[in-house]
Structures are given as C-alpha cells and as structure tokens.
Amino acid sequence: MKAFNDLADYSHEEIRALVDLAGRLDSHPEPEALKGKVLSLLFLSPSLRTLASFQAAMVRLGGGSFVISPDMSIHGLEVRDGIVMDGVAAEHIREAVPVIASYGDAIGIRAFADRKKIENDLAETRFNSLTELIDTPYINMESAMNHPCQSLADWKTLDDFDMPANGGKFVLSWAYHPKALPLAVPAATLHMAAMRGMDVTVLRPEGFELPAPVMQKAIFAAEESGGSVRETADRREAMEDAHVIYAKSWASTRHYGDRPADQKLREQHLGWCVDESWFGNAKDDARFMHCLPVRRGVVVADEILDGPRSIVIPEARNRMLAQMAVLHRMLGGTS
C-alpha cells in the first residue's frame, strides 16, 4: 500500500478486509508488527484525535512516531513557488516535506482546504502539492475534501453497532455551527456510507448542498454497492426509519470562500441542532454519530450526547484501530 488517500481507491472487499484487520488488532494485539518502524506526522492544520490516535497506534504495533506541527518553534513554512524568501518564513515546504518524510517509513499529512476557490479544493490542489514532493508511502490525515481514516473508522463503527449495509438507512445531516467548516468529513462520510451499500440521505438547508462532483462520486459508489443517495431539506422525510444520523456542520457551497455571505445564510438555520425531537419517525434505537470535536447545545443537544443514542466515543476509539490496520498493511509486509 503506497498511499491511503481515499476509500474510493479500494474495492469494497479491500475495505472490509481493513475493517476486519482493525478488529483483529484490537482483540489480538501485535506489539512487534512494526518494530523499529517510524511514522512521520506532519500537521499543517490542528488536531487532537488524529494526533493522539496515530501516536497510540504506532506504539501498539511496536513502532513509534514524531510530530511536526505549526505551533512548534518553526518559523512558518513558505508554500508559494518561485518566491524570494526574504520575509519571515525560514524554510520552504519543498525542503521541509521531503526531509520530514525521509525520517519515516511512512508519513501522515494533514492540510485543510484553502477555502478560497471550490475548484481548487475539489481538485485537492494543496494536498497534492505536498504528496508530489515525496516518494514515501503516505496517509491522508484530512485534506480539503477527504478524511479516509475517519471514514474507515466510521465504517467499522457501523459494523460494530450492527447497522445493516444494504437496507440500512443513513442520514448525513448538516447542523448549525458558528464557523464555516471544511467539507472533508461530509464528503468522505457520504461516499463511505454509499460504498458500504446504505441508503444515504443528505439532509441540509438550501445553500448548503454538497458540490455536484461529491454527490456524483457517492452515486457511483452506491450503484456499485446496491445502496442509494438522495438529498433533501425536509427533516421529517430524511429521518423516516433512519438507523443512524451522522451530524456535521459545513460551509455554504453557494457562498464558498465568502465568509460574510456564508455567515448570513447559516444564521437563518440556528435551529439545526440535533435533539430528541428529530428522532420521532426514526428507528427506535436509531444512533447518533459525529466525528468530533462537537459543540454541545449548538450542533447537538446534551440529551443526545449523554444518552443511549450517541456512539461518538467508540466511533472516536475506532480511529486508532482503523489507523492501526492501515499502518499494518502499509508497513507490516502483510498482503
């Protein structure tokens, strides 16, 4: 495995095998699998779960890692090409990234969307400009439009809680949040649920439609897996017989990169905070998922997070296990 960048790069069977491996490494630890192996962790965007879970994953497999993040005493990394570096930045990404990669057997990279032009973010311009600099196997730790480690963990979580694949009803719902957040998690989640074979509904207000290429990619995946994809702004319609609601806020695609316009639009939807009233026509034991961090009382009510519907903590723990499976496959010499 040279890269773990997108679930779409793998077949349904390959993803199932990774999920199985994640489970096996939980029940049957392999503390010598990656003995002496190093994972470089490059965070160009902030992190808590990803930072902690990758470090823990490498230790559990007998290896180790090191972290380079922008809040370290490295004087800002220059990213522009052809620049005369007479300002603050003392190092260019063209040197920093290959060097950091060269110390590891693999590298994990996190770089959020620029959130200026949606075309660039859909094309993963920023993330690809980084991976083009290296030969080392790499892991996407969240890019502009993808978060494959989150999606692999979410797939395992759906399995763990016995959510049906074909016939399972998955609602990906927008929620209110004071900031215009990236599209990486909703785009990856939508595709994952469709690829798993579920009937997926994207529930969002007008102006927060996911980009057409994101929808199209999920529709292709659903056609292959026997699932389906649709979207609506009608909460009641979306939640009908739902097995699970996955809440997440994201930026307005109508006003992408235009913060004031986004702000004005989102403030009309302060009521999009998931609470028990959303579940009236869902399955009795419908579950609540979220990638975290989540704002209580804004994205979701306390009664949900603190009640039996929420599976956000085991979902977060699955990040570590999913990543262990990827690292084992990438560095452990297993087929």
Next chain:
Amino acid sequence: MKAFNDLADYSHEEIRALVDLAGRLDSHPEPEALKGKVLSLLFLSPSLRTLASFQAAMVRLGGGSFVISPDMSIHGLEVRDGIVMDGVAAEHIREAVPVIASYGDAIGIRAFADRKKIENDLAETRFNSLTELIDTPYINMESAMNHPCQSLADWKTLDDFDMPANGGKFVLSWAYHPKALPLAVPAATLHMAAMRGMDVTVLRPEGFELPAPVMQKAIFAAEESGGSVRETADRREAMEDAHVIYAKSWASTRHYGDRPADQKLREQHLGWCVDESWFGNAKDDARFMHCLPVRRGVVVADEILDGPRSIVIPEARNRMLAQMAVLHRMLGGTS
C-alpha cells in the same frame, strides 16, 4: 490497580512493595514489561518533571505514551455543564477526556486546584469530575490536594538516604514565594511522612495553617504507623534534631482564593527562605528536599541547593522510578 490517586488508598505494606519495585526496576530493567502498551497523558495544568518522567518511564518499560496539553492547537476545552458552546471552545471535556482515555491502556491526568472555594478543592471536585468520565485505569499526576506520584518518589528518597521511619524527624516547612501556590504537595507530603511512621512537624507562619481535614488525615495515618504530627510557627522548635526539611510554599488558607489578602499576608514573611542558619539545632547531616521547580534565593538559598544537604536531584529522578512501579503494577499484570 484501577487507580493511583492517593497513598491513603493503600496499606503501608502495599506502598513499601511499590517502593521496592521502583528500586528493582532501576537495578533490573524490564524493557519488555509493557510492550505495546500506551499511556495517555492529559495535562490540564503545566508540567516539566511529570511530563518528562512519565514519557521516560513508559519507554523504559517497553511501551509508549502521547501527550495532550493545553498549549497545543486545541481550541480551549469547555468544562461547564449544560452550556451552549457558541464561544471559543470547540470541544467539551465530556468528549475529550473519554476519547483521550480510550487510546490508552491507562491515563495520567493533571488538573490543579481551582483555588476559589477551599471546600471544592478539598473535595477534589474538579479532578473527580474528570475521572468520573472514564473507565480506564488512571493516575493522579497532581490534583487540587494530592500528588501521589511525588509522595511515592519522596518515600523512596527517604529510604534511599536512610532516613529512619519511626523515630525519624521530618519538617515540612512553608517558604516564601511571590505567588499563592496550590496545597497539593504539602498535603500529600504531610500524609506520606506520617504514613511512613515519621514524627512530622508542619512549620508555617500564622495564616498558612494547612486545612483541618488535611491535618486530620495525616494524624490518622500517624496513629496507624507509629508516627506523629504537630504544627508550629517556631522555626527553632521545629528544626530540633530534624533529619530532613521539606520546603514548599503554599497559599494562605486563611485567605484562600483571595489573592490580594494572601499577597499582603505572605509579604510579611519574605524571610522564610531556607538557608544554613536554619540547621543550627538539626541533625548534623540533615537533608533538604523540595519537589521542584524551586526559586533560588526566594524559597531556598544557593548554599543549600548547591551543598551536600540537598537531595532534590535524586528526589526528582525517583519520580520516574516510582511511576515505573505504578505503571508496572497497573498495566503489567503483576500482583
């Protein structure tokens, strides 16, 4: 061992066994004891020795750790219950703590006192609100009123330097410091020395008495161990035949949570800086201990720290060894 929170949770014999294990792990390393095991380290208050010594301890036992601290790029963790999180904090402690704990086989947590109401701090309201969120075994890395790792290291240090248990004279002395520091170390130290069976004197100016429940807990421990506990403001009386003086500054309990009043009172005691003149009627080879960090020329004179009385460096090294013993017991499957 599900928690290492307070020396008082263990018998004298159990503590002695931990101290012995710490020594054995120093002379007979066990670099495979915790192979593949992970310690989560959550610092809600700053640290140097605890941070370094826990990481080193896990490596020496063949495992590893990861650190989450407030100076990382995590946008402040919300701690208030029932809050609408529309401000700066992007994550609530109710999610962050269980998630961080879920990546480790055990978690170490540091959270200093709130220093508002002494009742709350004596009840460990803040620390308990964190440990209530988790099922994982945990280690108290300093709470409002306790610092069991420091105390275990101090017990070993007293052994290493052949301080008598019954019959040994231990002076816990207040010292001047420009800030109102927490009571965790003095409270834990007093109890530890009493539990070890020593004759303990708390030496402090008026207004800096330790809280009654703290004194009472130490008196109970002394009754069990054959030690004794008393307090005085008279330096000469306290130091008579002392084997060791343990210096530490702490907040005025008379003005707890009232910084200006505390400040006014403590400034009357600028002379409480331990120097050679304190040792006139102590044992000839009386020792000086301090948990560090220590302010030179304020809490203690250079002549003491740089002279033969000071054992603060081996005392600090014992932090690592004591913690290795706790981790070995907690995660290594030893009885």
Next chain:
Amino acid sequence: MKAFNDLADYSHEEIRALVDLAGRLDSHPEPEALKGKVLSLLFLSPSLRTLASFQAAMVRLGGGSFVISPDMSIHGLEVRDGIVMDGVAAEHIREAVPVIASYGDAIGIRAFADRKKIENDLAETRFNSLTELIDTPYINMESAMNHPCQSLADWKTLDDFDMPANGGKFVLSWAYHPKALPLAVPAATLHMAAMRGMDVTVLRPEGFELPAPVMQKAIFAAEESGGSVRETADRREAMEDAHVIYAKSWASTRHYGDRPADQKLREQHLGWCVDESWFGNAKDDARFMHCLPVRRGVVVADEILDGPRSIVIPEARNRMLAQMAVLHRMLGGTS
C-alpha cells in the same frame, strides 16, 4: 563514548567507523539495539530536523525519547548565577538540566551562541555551563561554534556521492541572508572537510572572515589528513574545479554582536545567492550542499535546489543515520 561534542575529539579512523556504522544501520536495521533506552532531548534553541531526526533515530533502534523545549508551558528557565528568583522564571537551569538528564541514558542539548562577545562563544561558555551540570553522556545538538551531528552527516553525504577525500575540492561559501546567523555550521563544516582530507576554500566577502581559532583548528586538521585550507573573496578563484559547494550564511565577525553594523555590511552583498552562473569553472557534476533550513531566492536559486546539483535532501536524511551511529556507540555497548 561519554560525549559527542566535536569531531576533533576523534581520530580520522574513529569518524570513518561511525560513518560506516551509520550506513550499516540503514541497510541492516537493529530495532532492538537500544531496547528500553531513553534519550532526553533539551532544546534551548528551536529545531525541526534535529527534533525529528533524533526522535526517529531512537525509535529505529528500539528505544525512545522525550522533548523539552522552551515553547512548552515551562515558565522560562533562569540561567544567571546567584540570582534572587523573584521574577517570571520559576526554575533554574541548575535544577532543570540535571533533572532532565537524569531521566535519560543520554541527553542531547541544543543551545545557540549568545552572540554578544565572540570570545565567550568561541570558548563555548554557554554550552559548557550546561554540560558541567551533568554526568550523563551527552550529544551536542548545536552549540555556539559546533554542530558535530551535522558534520558527521555531511561526511557521510560526501562519501555517498563519491566525493574524493584527498584531492577533493570543497568550497564553503558565505551567502546572503537577512539575519546575522550563528557560526556553528560554518565552523564545524570547515573542520569536517579539512579532517576528511579535502582541499577546502572558504569563500566570503571582507568582514565575514571566520575567526582565527576556527581557521587554525581546520588547518591543523588538514595537516594531519593531507588536505588544505585557504580563504578568498574571489568567487571564480574559489570555484575552480570544485567538487562541491556548501553554502551557508553567517554573521559578520568584524561586527560580531553589533546587529546594525552587521546589517549594513551584509546588505552590500545581496548578490551572494548561489545560482548556476557560479558553476562555470567548477567540475561538471559539482554538487550543492546546505544544512537547511535554506531561504530560496536569497541563499540559493530555485534552479539549483530543484536541479541535479542539489543533494540537500539525502544530506538531511543522513542526520538521522549519523545520529543513530552515535547513539548506538554511546548506548549500545558496542566498542
């Protein structure tokens, strides 16, 4: 090996053996060599490569490390002697350094030059004041006038790219940079190339001569190895038949510690940016080296860094390998 502080402390053969060991650990990993061993890493000056490469090195050898750096939540460390610590600093270096060292089997220390008086920096006053506090084996991770890990990596890089030892022509060239940088790398590099037996030319404008003791040390090394050392301000003369140019900016020694005067002088040499025109009379396949970080368009042109002459990435990777050799020798019980 009690200290790795200066290549000059070792014979030519001993350095060759370390370089060979570095290569062997790359081709034949030893992931159990330092099982359970701990390296303390103390950064009193910032770092990226050193930070990452030492952590990776310890993992590859089966041990681990921890990092203490000034951007952590440690309230500034006091360094002055005999001071009354009633200000911001809560801990003195006289406690912090021995304690941090005591948690490791060895300690790496980075402390840049004070850049006030050149005599003090040449005498390594600051670095020596730190190592005098400890008994632990230590590694110089860059001091005022030395950077032996960089030099060992550079020696290996010259070998890797088949640069002749005796008869090889090595140009150490000053380059423009907006700031007055330390002399550690040029001083160490000059000595390394001379010790390796090369014909070394220091190319620099007037006012940027390296200090006489630095030149003298290199001349001694060249006499022993069959190499030579000279200096010039004439680029054409310096580059004649050169095998390699090693670019680096450094402070004006004429105006050492006087930033405005240094600034005025260096700004007369904005043209000292290595580009293809420099290589007219060099060997056809002459190489470009730099310790990184490097400012593109200021120290060196993009065409060089992105072209076949540049070997800065393998040079940086050799930092990890060189340090693995040192650590293996220091902690692995090999002779």
